[in-house]
Amino acid sequence: MKITVKLFAYFRDNRFNVEEWEIKAQTTVGDIVDSLNIDREEVGVLMINSRHTQFEVEPKEGDILAIFPVVGGG
Amino acid sequence: MADKIFRVNMTTLTTSVEEVPAAWAGHGGRGLTSTIVAEEVEPTCHPLGKRNKLVIAPGLLSGTVAANSGRLSIGAKSPLTGTIKESNAGGTSAQFLAKAGCKAIIIEGQPTEDKWYSLAVTPAGITITEETKLVGKGNFDVIKSVNAKFESKVGVLSIGQAGEMKMAAANISVQDPDGGLRSSGRGGLGAVMGSKKIKFISIDPQDGTVEIAQPEEFKAANRAFAKALVGHPVSQALGAYGTNVLVNIINESGGLPTKNFTQGQFAGHESISGETMADIITQRGGKVKHNCHPGCVIQCSQVYNDAKGNKLTSGIEYESIWAMGADCCVDNLDQIAEADQIMDDIGIDSIETSVAMGVAMEAGVLEFGDGAGILRILREEIAKGTGLGRIIGNGTGSVGRSFGITRVPVVKNQAIPAYDPRSIKGMGITYATSTQGADHTMGYTIATNILNVGGQLDPLSKEGQVELSRNLQIATAAIDSTGMCLFIAFAALDDETCLPALIDLINARFGIALTGDDVVNLGQYILKTERKFNIAAGFTEADDRLPEFFYDEPLPPHNVVCDFTGEEIDTFWNF
Numbered sequence: 001m002k003i004t005v006k007l008f009a010y011f012r013d014n015r016f017n018v019e020e021w022e023i024k025a026q027t028t029v030g031d032i033v034d035s036l037n038i039d040r041e042e043v044g045v046l047m048i049n050s051r052h053t054q055f056e057v058e059p060k061e062g063d064i065l066a067i068f069p070v071v072g073g074g
Numbered sequence: 075m076a077d078k079i080f081r082v083n084m085t086t087l088t089t090s091v092e093e094v095p096a097a098w099a100g101h102g103g104r105g106l107t108s109t110i111v112a113e114e115v116e117p118t119c120h121p122l123g124k125r126n127k128l129v130i131a132p133g134l135l136s137g138t139v140a141a142n143s144g145r146l147s148i149g150a151k152s153p154l155t156g157t158i159k160e161s162n163a164g165g166t167s168a169q170f171l172a173k174a175g176c177k178a179i180i181i182e183g184q185p186t187e188d189k190w191y192s193l194a195v196t197p198a199g200i201t202i203t204e205e206t207k208l209v210g211k212g213n214f215d216v217i218k219s220v221n222a223k224f225e226s227k228v229g230v231l232s233i234g235q236a237g238e239m240k241m242a243a244a245n246i247s248v249q250d251p252d253g254g255l256r257s258s259g260r261g262g263l264g265a266v267m268g269s270k271k272i273k274f275i276s277i278d279p280q281d282g283t284v285e286i287a288q289p290e291e292f293k294a295a296n297r298a299f300a301k302a303l304v305g306h307p308v309s310q311a312l313g314a315y316g317t318n319v320l321v322n323i324i325n326e327s328g329g330l331p332t333k334n335f336t337q338g339q340f341a342g343h344e345s346i347s348g349e350t351m352a353d354i355i356t357q358r359g360g361k362v363k364h365n366c367h368p369g370c371v372i373q374c375s376q377v378y379n380d381a382k383g384n385k386l387t388s389g390i391e392y393e394s395i396w397a398m399g400a401d402c403c404v405d406n407l408d409q410i411a412e413a414d415q416i417m418d419d420i421g422i423d424s425i426e427t428s429v430a431m432g433v434a435m436e437a438g439v440l441e442f443g444d445g446a447g448i449l450r451i452l453r454e455e456i457a458k459g460t461g462l463g464r465i466i467g468n469g470t471g472s473v474g475r476s477f478g479i480t481r482v483p484v485v486k487n488q489a490i491p492a493y494d495p496r497s498i499k500g501m502g503i504t505y506a507t508s509t510q511g512a513d514h515t516m517g518y519t520i521a522t523n524i525l526n527v528g529g530q531l532d533p534l535s536k537e538g539q540v541e542l543s544r545n546l547q548i549a550t551a552a553i554d555s556t557g558m559c560l561f562i563a564f565a566a567l568d569d570e571t572c573l574p575a576l577i578d579l580i581n582a583r584f585g586i587a588l589t590g591d592d593v594v595n596l597g598q599y600i601l602k603t604e605r606k607f608n609i610a611a612g613f614t615e616a617d618d619r620l621p622e623f624f625y626d627e628p629l630p631p632h633n634v635v636c637d638f639t640g641e642e643i644d645t646f647w648n649f
Contacts, residue, residue: 008322009315009349017344044307045526050328050339050631052530066326072308072525072564073317073348073374073392074518 001025001061008068011038023059030055033067044070077177080200082193084270085124085183089200094177100586102134104160105555105600106178107149111158112603114180117610121153121262122240122269124184130171130231130275131179133557137172137284138292140579141300143557144168144367146248151611152261153269154242154426154469155486155511158607160554161258164366164375165248167229168557171195173279185271190238193275197282205273210235212419212457213247213255216274221253229277234421237264239459241467243426244268247418250366250375254388259423260513261488262469287585295578302572304371308527308564312374313363315348317392320492320520321399322347327524327533328631329498331490332400333442334432335483338497338629342405346395351378351407359383372561378411387415393514396492397428398448402435409445416452422467427456429489430470437477481623486511486613495620496629496636498523498533503543503638506618507646509604515560517547521567528567534634540646548597548649555596556580598649605647615644 006018015036023032029046033055045068046053059065079092101109107129119125128150135143146168152159171179174197185191192205208216216232229249236244244264245257258264286292303309311319321343324330328338344350355362361377366389375389390411398410417424431448434440439462440447455463465476470489474482483490488511495502500519505512514520519542523533531538553560556576566572577588608617624636 006326008326009311009319012349042307045323045524047326050326051534052526052532068323068326069311070307070525070527071311071315071319071323072521072527072561073312073320074514074520074560 003059003062004064005032006064006066008066009071011067011069026058028055029053029057029059029065032065038067042069044068077175080176080179080195082179082181082200082202083183084181084185084191084272087185087202089202091199098177101555102136102177103131103145103147103555103557104149104162104551105596106131107147107160108158108600108604110178110180111149111151112607115151117151117607118612119151121151121156122265126151126266126269128181128263128266128270129178131177132168132172134555134580135583136168136557138286138583139369140296141303141369141371142559142562144369145554145557145559146171146258147554148246148258148263150263150266152263152510153240153265154262155488156611157486157510157613158604159261159263159510161260161263162554163248163256163258164370164559165229165250165256166227166367167231167248167277169367170229170277170279172284173282174277175282181270181272184269190271190273192273195275195277197280208273210238213421214419217249217253217255220274220276224276224278226278230274231277232274232421233264233267234419235457235459236420236422236467237268238273239464239467240265240268241422241456241464242472243423243430243467243469245421245423247421250389251368252364252388255418256366256389257418257423259425261510264421286583288582292579292582295575295582298571299575299579300371302565302569302575303562306565306569309372309561312372312561315352316374316376316390318351318390318395319348320392321396322349323524324493325400327497328629329494329524329533330396330400331483331492331494333403334401334436334481335494336481336627338494338631340400340403342403343400345405346399346407346410348392354407355379360385364388370559372559374561380408386411387418390414393492394424394428397425398431398445401429401432402448403442404445404448405443406445409449413445413448413452416449416457420452420457422456425491426469426489427466429483430466430473433470433473433479433482434466434477436481437473437479439477482621484512485620486617488512493520494629496624496634497632499536499638500531500533500539500542502620502624502636503539503643503646504547506620506638506643507543508547509601509608516550517543518550518560518563519543519546521564527564534632536638536642540642544646544649547601548594550597551600552593552597555600615640618643
């Protein structure tokens with residue numbers, strides 16, 4: 001199935017900003033993070049369709065997954 | 075040297091140096107400005123009249139080598155909100171004031187003649203001089219002229235044309251180490267300084283230093299404190315992208331107020347994002363990292379150059395970029411940076427003014443997305459004090475009232491900043507209950523609602539938000555008293571060594587024995603002191619409310635409204 005993967009801040013370095021991905025059923029958010037060679041410890045926020053999510057969640061067809069490092073500001 | 079109170083009476087044009095009353099001795103920064111304003115200012119006075127007082131105080135740790143301790147608090151009754159106000163900023167003035175042995179400057183009264191003045195602070199006290207040359211000038215001319223008078227580095231506080239014209243969005247500018255400006259931005263304190271007819275204040279500490287009661291303990295505590303700050307990943311991201319790293323994540327969450335708070339996401343977010351900004355700064359030879367005061371180990375400020383490689387502005391923040399960007403639908407970072415520089419120069423709050431522009435766009439004064447129009451209005455209307463310039467320069471509420479607009483994002487007449495309270499519900503509680511009008515810094519629930527710092531709390535659920543905002547507002551009031559930048563809070567929320575190290579620093583500085591409970595008590599005392607002032611000024615629980623359009627208009631993409639009842643909001647004060 002197809003999903004959209006979006007990366008932010010330094011996760012974009014040598015990777016991409018946004019890509020369409022074809023993933024197998026039962027693939028988790030954590031699997032996707034791992035396949036990007038992103039250390040799970042460095043992940044600050046995960047969102048699917050603008051809602052916070054967790055490594056264990058399995059994205060569904062058409063989902064938009066956003067992966068952020070630990071960031072802050074304000 | 076022992077700290078003193080430097081008092082200035084602008085009615086009699088006299089100054090004095092006073093001992094610090096025992097009740098004020100343990101206070102600094104916001105705790106001190108709010109204590110003094112609550113004690114000495116009649117709550118019902120006109121903010122621009124002779125009975126208001128402008129109080130300027132470095133934090134408890136300012137002037138020491140403690141990392142990130144250079145924040146300056148300025149307080150008064152606000153002409154924008156009518157509430158008590160404390161606005162803090164970086165720059166060099168807090169450190170220089172502390173080194174000059176000044177615990178606080180209290181400026182009272184009002185000149186009877188139509189003349190302008192400057193104040194010169196040294197360890198001996200303050201002198202008042204009539205000022206003619208710089209009247210009508212912008213802040214950059216002021217700091218250039220003042221710096222030229224001194225051989226060594228001095229601190230400069232200044233108002234631009236907006237402050238001279240007593241606009242309710244006028245700020246007080248604070249010189250940074252490189253001749254850039256930081257701002258005590260919110261609440262119109264520049265108008266209070268203008269009402270006292272003071273164009274600028276120079277601060278020359280000469281050879282003054284801050285005494286440390288227990289130097290060895292202080293050094294050890296500072297090492298632990300700086301280590302906690304530097305090691306926290308949020309500190310690192312702030313250095314790399316500035317506060318503007320938030321555009322993309324707040325946009326993704328659906329909480330980025332767009333087109334005068336009618337949408338929660340901005341199509342042009344990528345063009346104004348922290349990632350794009352960092353790329354532009356690097357390409358044009360600017361500085362991605364910059365410290366707003368010596369001793370900052372986070373360095374969230376930056377220097378943004380124009381396309382020719384010349385400095386356009388420095389220290390441009392997420393809230394300013396959001397307000398001119400998403401809220402006004404301007405997706406051009408160069409225009410936003412230019413507007414930021416103009417607002418620094420004329421001395422007007424970049425949040426209040428830009429949100430006011432969004433309401434003006436809704437009123438049809440200019441089109442959404444018209445960045446050139448914003449630049450024109452800043453230069454030709456606000457800086458010159460035309461009718462339209464004064465309507466916008468008096469803030470978001472002023473524009474709404476002048477043009478009959480009902481979608482006016484303010485609480486206590488102060489513009490709501492860069493996080494929509496419908497889809498980030500903790501911020502709704504902070505905006506509604508803050509003693510100072512809508513202000514994200516008072517209780518930054520974004521940390522826990524969005525960033526997963528200090529825990530996680532669903533931004534779309536009401537559950538736990540009142541308690542979260544309460545705890546953060548109490549902690550923030552205490553941090554604002556130390557002279558510490560609020561960004562230490564990210565490390566403090568996650569790293570258990572950070573807050574004890576901060577308390578050790580205060581204890582070693584003064585030779586005292588504060589505990590964590592004392593810090594909480596201090597925060598609670600400050601909030602209650604500020605609220606008591608507001609109640610005496612005429613504020614009631616009915617003022618602790620969000621504008622009704624947040625209850626009526628669902629915000630895309632989550633299509634949610636604000637759903638806190640008044641009773642729920644009021645439980646905030648159960649402490």
